[in-house]
Amino acid sequence: MSSVKLKRHPINKRKKTQRSLFQKLGVRRLPPFVVILGLCVLLLWGSFHNNALTSNLSTLFDTTMAHIGFRLEDVVVEGRMRTNKEQILTKLELKRGIPLLSINLFDAKEKLESLSWVKAARVERRFPDTLLIRISEKEPIAIWQNQNKTYLVDYDGELVETKEANKYKELPLVTGHKAPEHVGQLITLLEKFPAIKARVTAAMHLRSMRWDIRLDEKVDIRLPEKNAESALEYLLVLENRHHLMDREIMTVDMRIPGQLILRLTPAAMQRKVTLGKDV
Template identity: 35%
Template sequence: MRFLMRAKKPTGKAAKADTKGRRSPRKPEADLESGRARAPLAIGALVAGTLAVLGAGVYAWQVDAPNRIASWAYDGFMGATAGLGLSVREVYAVGRTETARSDILAALGLKIGDPILDFSPEEARERLETLGWVRAAEVRRTFPDKVVVRLEEREAIAIWQHDQRFVLIDSNGIEIGEKDVHRHSHLKIVVGPDAPQHTAELLALLGSEPELEDRVVAAVRVGARRWNLRLEGGIDVSLPEEGASMAWRKLADYQREHEILSRAVGEIDLRHPDRMTVQLTEPGLQEVMGRGKGEET
């Protein structure tokens, strides 16, 4: 659990005045994990009294009655509750790994000292779930002064190159965003309008042959039907529309037996189930032709 925002502790005379006659508070983590509001008795009594006097007005505001409380009265009420201790002093996040702290705080729209009763957890949740990394969010208030955010984040599996942009995507093909691409440059690049929806399937295929998978740098979706792969060293591999896993296994076997990828190869065509077509690079072709000319006849 990480705290995002916390009120500063008073120092000097203010600290002595603030702690005089008060028991030591429990640790924030204990309050958050139990989820129980344990406000001091004095604050509870004052809050109960305030709510009893203003209860009718608050109800009118909640049901949006025609003659609801004027905005100045509402602000005054919220200010009064904050003065009684019902104000935000700590904000915690659970499950945050990729989501930026600043993005979470901006979505919450909170600052230290805001009336906690004026904060809507549901509206904050909706804003949080518009963030690229956030798959799901839960927001709750822990009275008298804490807000807890629980996040379920997406996992980036590839970088999608589209419309001159590089965007992180998750296993469902959902865009996470381009903000953090530089931190995930180890991921493979996929290209094509429908590439995100088929990337998880492609990665499963590539992972069936780990030695070959490590050589793959990028994949291009061709005609919304099949993939072309770019391997290290600039080697292009054309996979078939059907039987791609079998073709991938065939290339892996051939690599283990003949180390074909260590040669001067430019393209490998696996689209035909009965044969593998290999095209040499220009230097490789010249080398082969040179050898042919040197042979005795």
Template identity: 35%
Template sequence: MFALTVKNMRRSHHRVPLAIDDVEDAFVLPRPLRRAVRFLVSLGSGRINIPAHTGTVATVMLFAVTGLYGMSVGGHGQVVAEATTSAAGFAIEDVKVSGNDETSEIEILQLLGLDGTTSLVALNADAARQKIANLPWVENVEVRKVYPRTVEVKLKERKAYAIWQHGAELSLIQKDGSVIAPLRDNKFAKLPLFVGRDAEASAASVEEAFAKWPDIHAQVKAFVRVAGRRWDLYLDNGVIVRLPEDNIDGALARLTKLDKDQNLLQRDIAAVDLRLADRTAIELTPDATLRRQAAVDARNKALKKAGQDT
């Protein structure tokens, strides 16, 4: 019996091989789950120590996440974020605006929506740029956030080229004819005046046409567009010069010669018509017409009397 016991004990030290059927029936966990199972086994057996207050911290975090999610769904996330970052030292305290001659800084501040507690972190620079870009004088704008408390706004403004009168309205225009804003004061009174339909679109061509004739250009008070095809010049002394549709350069050359030789533009005339290339028509003022008629009548009378005497 003793020998039998010993024999059985010896056999217990060796692994008993499983049959093929037993191996097929054994359950093996997928690899991703093995680590989790081992952790749970260790946790249950007490081999892993959980720090004190872990449950409290986890509960607080759960409530915080739940609260933030609720505020986000309710549309209050931006308000909370702004209040939090402002309290952390990111409230906007300085706005630096540059490049603005015609654009008011007050307008820019209003569009930024600053109220003294606005957070630099929460400020949407792209949205602010789009709002400022819609101001009349702004050609382009850059809005930058400079941490921790500064906003930089850099403008490039449009350049006024002339004044355009359309009906009873006066507007400032760029050289390409695009309207900038209504004319509100006398600050731009020295700019050239263009009058009539489509005058703004053709304004740029005038500078090139008059480049060789600065003396005439300096006397022009207004450029009036006629039928969308040609210009009438209203000089500062009241004389109207009617230019042709084509060959403006030739017409201005003729006008310059007449003025130099005969001091034409200083005479008592109402208009000079240069529309025909082979002739120049002069229109007298009403007073000049009366004086001329009186002179003609006096001459005719004198000739008649002289004829009778002979």
């Protein structure tokens, strides 16, 4: 939980005419609940007349609420890890001293959820003077490269447009038009095979709705569209028995059930042709 500093709003520098108006209305001498009730009645009455009157009464209501103490003095944010606090204040246009009741909570929620890192937001008033913001942020699981741009992607395929994607080099790089939609399923699958997942450096989602994954930045594994889990189980057995990843192999094609096709590196192929030796 963090508290955000607010700039002072001009409402605190009241003009004499405003003060005299409050004094004439007897605001200082009336209990707050009486003032609030009276203004609510006025607003309800004004809503049946004209927009200009309603607007004036609404302004009077907000100003009076601030006058009797219901003005914004503090903003408390929970769940913020990556979202910049200045972004929050700028997005919501918050300043210290504005009437607490003038803040539209629904609009504030929508504005917060438009920020890159924010997945969901909840905004509450805590009387007399605090705005409580609870946010949940997106957790990146991969970096999506598309048309020379990079985005962070979370489990649900939501994107985080950031210039700091290079700080997440430990995440696999994924490509493919629909990669963000399906990368969560891929990561869930790979989590069943930690030894393989730890070596995945990139993945490509194909139009045929399957994945090619790259291990150790050198070996491409072509997974089948169906039964990819069984293919990974078999790959793990082969790796444990024959150490495929340590050999001069460029591609392991597992797309056809019951078949395994290995493609050697160009150097290994040349040596095999020249010397007639296996790698």
